[in-house]
Amino acid sequence: MRLYWKVFAINGLVLSVATLALVVGPVTVSRPTAASELVVLTTGLAVMLLANALLLRVDLNPIDRIIGEMGRLDPTYPQARVTSSTSEPGRRLADTFNNLLERLAEERASSHARTLAAQEAERQRIAQELHDEVGQHLTVVLLGLKRLEQGLPDALTDEVALLRHSVRAGLDDVRRVAHQLRPSVLADLGLTNALAALTNDFERHHPAALRRTIAPGLPALPHEAELAIYRIGQEALTNAARHADPRHVDLSLVHSGAQLILTVADDGSGFEPTTQHPGAGIRGMYDRAMAIRGDLTISSGIGEGTTLRLAVPLAAQGDT
Numbered sequence: 001m002r003l004y005w006k007v008f009a010i011n012g013l014v015l016s017v018a019t020l021a022l023v024v025g026p027v028t029v030s031r032p033t034a035a036s037e038l039v040v041l042t043t044g045l046a047v048m049l050l051a052n053a054l055l056l057r058v059d060l061n062p063i064d065r066i067i068g069e070m071g072r073l074d075p076t077y078p079q080a081r082v083t084s085s086t087s088e089p090g091r092r093l094a095d096t097f098n099n100l101l102e103r104l105a106e107e108r109a110s111s112h113a114r115t116l117a118a119q120e121a122e123r124q125r126i127a128q129e130l131h132d133e134v135g136q137h138l139t140v141v142l143l144g145l146k147r148l149e150q151g152l153p154d155a156l157t158d159e160v161a162l163l164r165h166s167v168r169a170g171l172d173d174v175r176r177v178a179h180q181l182r183p184s185v186l187a188d189l190g191l192t193n194a195l196a197a198l199t200n201d202f203e204r205h206h207p208a209a210l211r212r213t214i215a216p217g218l219p220a221l222p223h224e225a226e227l228a229i230y231r232i233g234q235e236a237l238t239n240a241a242r243h244a245d246p247r248h249v250d251l252s253l254v255h256s257g258a259q260l261i262l263t264v265a266d267d268g269s270g271f272e273p274t275t276q277h278p279g280a281g282i283r284g285m286y287d288r289a290m291a292i293r294g295d296l297t298i299s300s301g302i303g304e305g306t307t308l309r310l311a312v313p314l315a316a317q318g319d320t
Helices: 003-024 035-072 088-150 154-181 184-189 191-205 223-244 280-291 314-319
Strands: 209-214 248-256 259-266 295-300 306-313
Touching: 003 035, 035 088, 088 154, 088 223, 088 280, 184 191, 184 223, 191 209, 191 223, 191 248, 223 248, 223 259, 223 280, 223 306, 280 295, 306 314
Parallel strands: 209 248
Antiparallel strands: 248 259, 259 306, 295 306
């Protein structure tokens, strides 16, 4: 029954009962109205209002509760839903709103997937240009400096050698950036080896002790899911190295039930998530998690380190 007709029926029932009570009851109203009759009429009106309020409360209170939940809910959170109700109008409102949130989450996930695919294509293009253009030019300069160094007097040899070392360092940086932009090991050797290479690179450039736990026999994933997991792990390690100054970092990738769980935890300085707006890196991690229907949580506190947990549902990966 539609809510309009339910309210109409409740009010009609209360008025019908009151009319029937006046018809069959011994109550009459004289002119002018006596005090005893006024008491009876007032009591009857109060009973009618109370009955009406109690009957309407059953259906309308759940609706008010659901509307309050809708106002407090964050629609950008993929698992955000309002709780259902025992009343028919409340249940219909909750189901309709939850269906809308599900469609919104699906559209947002598809949009993020398309955006991230375009970003990855741009990353590959930039990495290719860095390798083919900038890298080749720096190689030519490096070879030219080496030949030039052989024909210079001793007074200039040290300066040219220093310049050659600077060019060599720049060439190494270009290659490293190109590798970060396009992790060829992920496409060539898979997610497990790519994470291993990522953690090895972290250990070479950061003094923190890193413990890596990657379970054997992990299920196969689409390339988009593997890339998202790799990028989130990469960003988490980068944030730890840049901002947290940790002594220990743990990275694990395990298979738990119907999910694949990536965890990156450090004992660094931490931060207060409720008082800081997420930066581009954290927003990018949430976007990547949403694109593969994953659930990303980041818990941290000042002086308590940071823990990132990404849960990837395996059943949803055929749709990414």
